[in-house]
Amino acid sequence: MSKKPENNFDAWLQRLNQEDMPIFGRTVQEIVSVAENSDSSVSELTRVVLQDTAMTAKVLKLANTAFYNPSNKSISTISRAIMLMGFDKVRAITLTVALVESIVRSANRDLLMAELARSLHAATQARSMAEKMGDKSSEEIFVATLLHNIGELAFWCFAKQEGEALKAEIKKGVPREEAEQKVLGFPLRKLTQRLVQDWHLNSLLEEALDPKKKVGKRGQLINISYDLAAAAEKGWQSEEVADTVREYSRISGFGRDEIQEMIQGNALEAARVSRTYGVSKVANIIPIPYKPGKDDRRVSKQTDGSMIDTVEEFEPKTSEIPQYNPLLQLDILREMTALLFEKPNFNVLLEMTLEGIYRGVGMDRTLFALVSPDHQYLNARFVLGFERTKMLERFKIFIASGRRNLFKTVLDNNLSVWIGQPQSSVADLVSDEIKELVGGDEFFVSPIIVSGKTIGLFYCDRIPSGRDMDQMSFENFENFARHASLGLEHITRLNKS
Incomplete structure (x- = not known):
């Protein structure tokens, strides 16, 4: 296949912004803009959630799980969820729900589930490390890390012929970025950088993704966590995982053994969180550490390379009109x-x-x-x-x-x-x-x-x-x-x- 022309990147940007992605883009942008604006009121976040009845039901379901609500206090309104759980946590839940809801309805669900698994795993690792390092805005780091591959998620949500061609190259064993350059004419990480800028998604993530900027510790934490999630897919005993542990140790000052134990526990938590969101397939994709001596990779694949479909379906959209209850x-x-x-x-x-x-x-x-x-x-x-x-x-x-x-x-x-x-x-x-x-x-x-x-x-x-x-x-x-x-x-x- 011949290399795509340079303007293919602009064509994809235009397509995502004007044709296929406006609803997905606006929803994500609205949620994150509330997160980015310290003056945003509870009413703004409440409005974003309540404009979608399916999202409302999902957020409230999550708010009543033991994971998010250990006190077991009944929560029936978005306002009370914010009051009891905290503004940042409800924003993070809402953003994750928006991403999941878009992904499970795509024709490229298998690849999207793999991307989402990596994103949720990375975000969980980043939040945990941020909390351990004393960061007072760990949910902001969770959100930024969750959006780290928004370009890939956006592409696979709507990719058709080019998506099939890219999957064929990856199946041949061509390195991912090389395959993207060959089929599309640009790497998908470039699409992520541009969407983060165009949609004004997250200033912290924009800093982390910019190769020209000196990235601070919070931005480094995002990048290292994403690298870890990718490295774990090659095995928890791999050299790539060891590299990320060294990087965590460098920016945090914690010992490597302590970090190793923590990140393996975080992987289990990421899988539990995924099930909480109603996507068991994602939980099955996240690599879970096994005892030494056993195969420590838990990425279930069929012989053709596609992910086994064990997804617990995300609830279908209910009527957009609230009913008497x-x-x-x-x-x-x-x-x-x-x-x-x-x-x-x-x-x-x-x-x-x-x-x-x-x-x-x-x-x-x-x-x-x-x-x-x-x-x-x-x-x-x-x-x-x-x-x-x-x-x-x-x-x-x-x-x-x-x-x-x-x-x-x-x-x-x-x-x-x-x-x-x-x-x-x-x-x-x-x-x-x-x-x-x-x-x-x-x-x-x-x-x-x-x-x-x-x-x-x-x-x-x-x-x-x-x-x-x-x-x-x-x-x-x-x-x-x-x-x-x-x-x-x-x-x-x-x-x-």
């Missing part, structure tokens, strides 16, 4: 109550309430709008569900005195109303402007009252899906709004005392 409502109401005794927080309580209405009552869109300090406007503050950005930007209602409208009437009279119900007392106040704003004429609204003052309201609907609203849903919606008001009242009193 009374048991989940009870769980979230319990968590709202627990919050008031554990770590009372105004914003977290509001976010839990929104999540309860959105996921528990089963709405398409849910928002909390806050009255402005000058009492002139009602502005959307938190939004979950369909058209989130549009609602956040456009839901700005003028409520100044003297102008009668639906939302002002709800606030002034402390009314919980079902707009669209024939007997609604304020049905005549639903203007064409409001219908245009929300895209329909049936929704629930309930005020939030704290210390006798109405500070804002909750709004929810099923307009995008066209599903019917019903009396039970309205009563449950009111119940969440009442609990929120009582909780906020409690937090306000605590803050004053």
Whole structure:
């Protein structure tokens, strides 16, 4: 096969950014951007997770495993998961879920599983060593190491003819990078470097991958851990593993025997973590150390070189529309109550309430709008569900005195109303402007009252899906709004005392 032209690299970049990868790219970029921004709030990470119901279910399932939740406290909301487990840990879980979900649906699953196994193994090794070295941001190192081969993952997610040609070269025994250069005209590590830059994924990883920069200890830790994961595939007694142990010792100051014992334990942990994520195939690929004298490589392969398919399927995507779930409502109401005794927080309580209405009552869109300090406007503050950005930007209602409208009437009279119900007392106040704003004429609204003052309201609907609203849903919606008001009242009193 002739060498590909130089512009094949640019063609692949364009393809990944504009055609095949935008959803994968945006999801990963959103998650990592929350991780990179120290000012990011819990609500931003919550929003990223809740915009995908399959991801929400997976993250909460992981949050309730013994591995991530040794205290065995029940977790039903993303907000509570962040509160109990920590912001960084939930970000790392979410990113891993996003990568796994993209990978298991690809035609090149076998190679992708091998890449993911190496990434998870390396990330687990890096995090453990970072913790041992006293790094206070070990989850950041986990994320950076997990993305170390994002170019390879991206390529194999969408590779077709070129992917088949590359697999054929690798099967012949051609060294990987040489095969990539021959088939593609560039090494895939170059694609990783560029995607990390273009998607602004992780500044620490960008430093680690740049051959022109002097890499600090944290960046070196990422590279050594990735080298170790690759070396272990050749056997735990190999010279390549010994080289990485020496490198770990050099940057950490720990003895080689101590490091050797630690990294072998980390390999077992990486396999356990993989099973926790629902991908047993990855766990089977990660090399697990055996007792001396036995074959210490545990990379299960068929005779044709492909990985044996023992994957425990990652859960298929459920409906993107949250369904009415009374048991989940009870769980979230319990968590709202627990919050008031554990770590009372105004914003977290509001976010839990929104999540309860959105996921528990089963709405398409849910928002909390806050009255402005000058009492002139009602502005959307938190939004979950369909058209989130549009609602956040456009839901700005003028409520100044003297102008009668639906939302002002709800606030002034402390009314919980079902707009669209024939007997609604304020049905005549639903203007064409409001219908245009929300895209329909049936929704629930309930005020939030704290210390006798109405500070804002909750709004929810099923307009995008066209599903019917019903009396039970309205009563449950009111119940969440009442609990929120009582909780906020409690937090306000605590803050004053």
